[in-house]
Amino acid sequence: MTTVTLGIASRDDITRSFAAAMRGEEQGEFISFATPELLLRTLTQLRWDILKKMTGAGAMSIRELARRVDRDVRRVHDDVLALINVGVLERSDNGDIIFPYDAIHVDFTLQAEAA
Template identity: 90%
Template sequence: MNTVTLGVASREAITRSFAAAMRGEQQGEFISFATPELLLKTLTQLRWDILKKMTGAGAMSIRELARRVGRDVRRVHDDVLVLLNVGVLERAENGDIGFPYDAVHVDFTLQAEAA
């Protein structure tokens, strides 16, 4: 199963992971956000619905995706552009959009703020 982890990681953590990958250490598939707030702002409920429909479904047109999520093509197009810009979705050569994963794991920790 091809799983991606959506999570929160600091620049330092990403740099360490990149260095480990360059040494040949397997890192898995990650899409990282700088803060939990940015992850949640980006992955709105409507965009999460898009990911749910695209997980394991292969590349498709925006029109087909809009049909599957039951939304207006223009609004889906707007959400797809956001997801493309942050690297969550990919564009195929023929213009279709894809999410090349069979499963999604979301990982971040909420910690108490210092008083």
């Protein structure tokens, strides 16, 4: 099973992870956002529904995805483009869309703000 972790990472975090990967340390599959707000703005409820339907499902057309989430094709297309633009979804050679993971783990911590 291939799991992707959606989380929050600063540029320094990403640099450290890249350096560790270059040393041969396994890093796993990550899709990082700069802030929790950006993650939550990107992964709206409707887009989360798309990811749930695509997790482990393989490549499919936008029309098929729209049928599975019971939504208008044009609106699903807009959400798919937003997810492609941030690197969450991919497009195959034949134009289908892919979410190449069998599971999603979301990881971030909300801390009290400094007074």
